[in-house]
Amino acid sequence: MTTMHGVFLPGDFTAVLREVEVPTPGPGQLLVRVGASGICGSDLSYIYRGHKTHAGQEGAAYKGVVAGHEPSGQVVEAGPGCRRFGVGDRVIVYHIAGCGRCSNCRRGYMISCSDPDRRSAYGWQRDGGHAEYILVEESTAVPLPDELSYVDGALIACGFGTAYEGLLRTGAGGRDDLLVVGLGPVGLAAAMIARGLGAARVLGVERSPERAAHARSLGLFDEVLIAGDEVAEAVDEATAGRGCSVTMDCSGSAAGRAVAIRGAAEWGRVSLMGEGGRLETEVSDLLLHRQLTLYASWVTSLQSMEELAHRLVRWGASPERLVTDVLPLEKADEAYRLADSGRTGKVCLVP
Ligand SMILES: [Zn+2]
Numbered sequence: 001m002t003t004m005h006g007v008f009l010p011g012d013f014t015a016v017l018r019e020v021e022v023p024t025p026g027p028g029q030l031l032v033r034v035g036a037s038g039i040c041g042s043d044l045s046y047i048y049r050g051h052k053t054h055a056g057q058e059g060a061a062y063k064g065v066v067a068g069h070e071p072s073g074q075v076v077e078a079g080p081g082c083r084r085f086g087v088g089d090r091v092i093v094y095h096i097a098g099c100g101r102c103s104n105c106r107r108g109y110m111i112s113c114s115d116p117d118r119r120s121a122y123g124w125q126r127d128g129g130h131a132e133y134i135l136v137e138e139s140t141a142v143p144l145p146d147e148l149s150y151v152d153g154a155l156i157a158c159g160f161g162t163a164y165e166g167l168l169r170t171g172a173g174g175r176d177d178l179l180v181v182g183l184g185p186v187g188l189a190a191a192m193i194a195r196g197l198g199a200a201r202v203l204g205v206e207r208s209p210e211r212a213a214h215a216r217s218l219g220l221f222d223e224v225l226i227a228g229d230e231v232a233e234a235v236d237e238a239t240a241g242r243g244c245s246v247t248m249d250c251s252g253s254a255a256g257r258a259v260a261i262r263g264a265a266e267w268g269r270v271s272l273m274g275e276g277g278r279l280e281t282e283v284s285d286l287l288l289h290r291q292l293t294l295y296a297s298w299v300t301s302l303q304s305m306e307e308l309a310h311r312l313v314r315w316g317a318s319p320e321r322l323v324t325d326v327l328p329l330e331k332a333d334e335a336y337r338l339a340d341s342g343r344t345g346k347v348c349l350v351p
């Protein structure tokens, strides 16, 4: 077999299947048979609905490659010089390959690689996971424990990793109550991980009634509040006027960030993870006088991703529970339409 199907996103609200060559691994590279490949909010915002950069500038981050930056699968061939992984190993693919030499890469944060000529993200600048096979740099492979499914692995590859990092920055644990704003896949992941970390109470805020209902059905939240004019009062009521010691914005909207800040307790920690848009806030009464700390994080490190996979096993947590729709590669167009409707949980493609 020398060809396979790959999904491309022309930027006009379609996902197109094309026949492409099955790649051959070079030195330090693995050929991975894809087990599952997630569809991400960033795929929708910056590729599917029109090619853009993350900062909203002219140009496109997507270079017309096979889409999908959330793959997991099994190694079927290892190129010369691979030392950590071999045929048969199950892996999660960390979604950016960096230069491997700059300080961020050496810290495991290839997402923040400082060498623009060598940094390339799967599904953006190099072929991604929406295909039967993907060519993976061995340095970006993370072991997928046997207890977890490929769909679990696909979720860890982006959304769960991002949520974990956002929580780690705040040091959230058993002494904390948590407010999660925006209950898309990252917000739901944050709630599941916070439960594992022992958070005393987890509250959610969501604008879409369908997403709020889905969140409630998962049993991860003590309470799910609907975003709107009264939401600040609803948070006060749910927390006896104190707010939550940790709040997270996973909505990426100015309104959502305002709820996360307003909903924080005195001395609270506010974690910003949602991409795009602006942060607008009054400073004195809301931030300074209440002694708040603001954290901003982008994705996670290779090490934290590996640690998270093991912790999820220990907690008996199943990321796959957040997936509402799994579709075959051939139905990529339908899968993207579903994900773009904003009414689903996580949507995944399987070959
Ligand atoms: Zn993603």
Ligand SMILES: [Zn+2]
Pocket (backbone or CB within 6 Å): 098, 099, 100, 101, 102, 103, 104, 105, 110, 112, 113, 114, 115
């Ligand atoms: Zn680098």
